[in-house]
Amino acid sequence: MLLLADLAPVLLGGLLAWTGAAKLFGRTTQQQAADTALMRILHDSEWVVRTFRALGAVELVVALGLVVLPLSVVPAVASVALGVGFLAYLGWAKxxxxxxxxxxTARKEAPITWRAFVRASLVVVGGVVAVFASTAWWSAVAAAPLGSALVVVAAVALVGTMSTDLDHLWLLPLRRLRLRLLGHPLSSTAVASGPVPYDASLxxxxxxxxxxASAPVVRSSLLEHWDADGWRILRFAGAWEGPSGTRPVSVLFAMDANASIDTTTNPLIRVTVVDDQTNELLPDAIDTTSRPQLPVTPA
Structure with missing residues (x-):
């Protein structure tokens, strides 16, 4: 535990340096910024980019303080404040x-998961542990090189598993190995036993x-899904430009719950558009006149 406390400043500094550099020097486009939860607060993608850049600079400064001044409580307390701020932001965004x-990390455009909360919690815990460092990390490494190496490897592995940016290095190869050993989950035997996973339907x-055909109306990712009488219903939020202006709608897709890309390339999909305010069906919301070959049944 003493060794962990002595190494905490450099480990935490490395984590903050990585995330800070990604925010400050990463190529964050305005479209990527618009997809973040911070857009709900600032309402301007340019200001979102600037905010992420400023936060990245702060993280780099704190990281430098942790590495250069490992026995000072100032950068350790600053990292705790950063971690608490991250957790508050994630909770609000969720x-x-x-x-x-x-x-x-200004790279992945994916919904917030439990891994983001764990990563922010590691910043808080790392800052608290760093407060109790009694020996500079370089002296601790010199005194116990093998133990220090084990601690560093374990810390890097933990942070790596909590970051979606590194999934291509370990998670994807692991999934490929599982497919080789256990077979494809959407094989013919798996499909015959019942409905396929929702990700397969999506x-x-x-x-x-x-x-x-429905893309001009759909405005969200998948909101909810359910099965009924062999059908799988997938609901998305949308917006339809009607005679009276833009109307918020729900776009419902009904498809065979057993169908997947392994069993069909031309599925029968029923599309229903419902006005969110009046619950009125909008049969003209999906334009199929220019695509007569589409297997769509507007309701």
């Missing part, structure tokens, strides 16, 4: 913008012509 990305939908 409630108010659950489908948005957090922009934590994948099939997004490759279909029905999805292409």
């Amino acid at each position: 409630v108010n913008a659950p489908d948005s990305s957090c922009g934590c 994948e099939l939908l997004e490759l279909s012509q029905a999805w292409a």
Whole structure:
């Protein structure tokens, strides 16, 4: 535990240096910024980019303080404050913008998951542990090189598993290995036993012509899904330009719950558009006249 406390400043400094550099020097486009939860607060993608850059600079300064001044409580306390701020932001974003990305490393455009909360918690815990450092990290490494190496490897592995940016280095190869050993989960035997996973239905939908026809109306990722009488219902939020102006709608796709890309390339998909305010069906919301070959049945 003493060795961990002595190494905490450099380990935490490395983590903050990585995330800070990604925010400050990463190529964050305005479209990526618009997809983050911070957009709900600032309402301007340019200001979102500037905010992430400024936060990245702060993280780099704190990281430098942790590495250069490992026995000072100032950078350790600053990192605790950063971690608490990250947790507060993630909690707010999870409630108010659950489908948005957090922009934590300014790279991945994915919804906030439990891994983002764990990573922010590691910043808080690391800062608290760093307060109790009694020996500079370089002296601790010189005194116990093998133990220090084990601690560093374990810390890097922990942070790596909590970051989606590194999934291509370990998670994807692990999934490929699982497929080789256990077989594809959507094989013919798996499909015959019952409904396929929801991700498989979503994948099939997004490759279909029905999805292409509905794309001008859909405005969200998948909001909810359920099965009924062999059908799988997928609901998305949308906006329709009607005679009286833009109307918020729900776009419902109904498809075979057993279908996947392994069983069909041309699924029958029923599309229903419902006005969110009046619950009125909008049969003209999806334009299929220019695509007569589309297997779409507007309701």
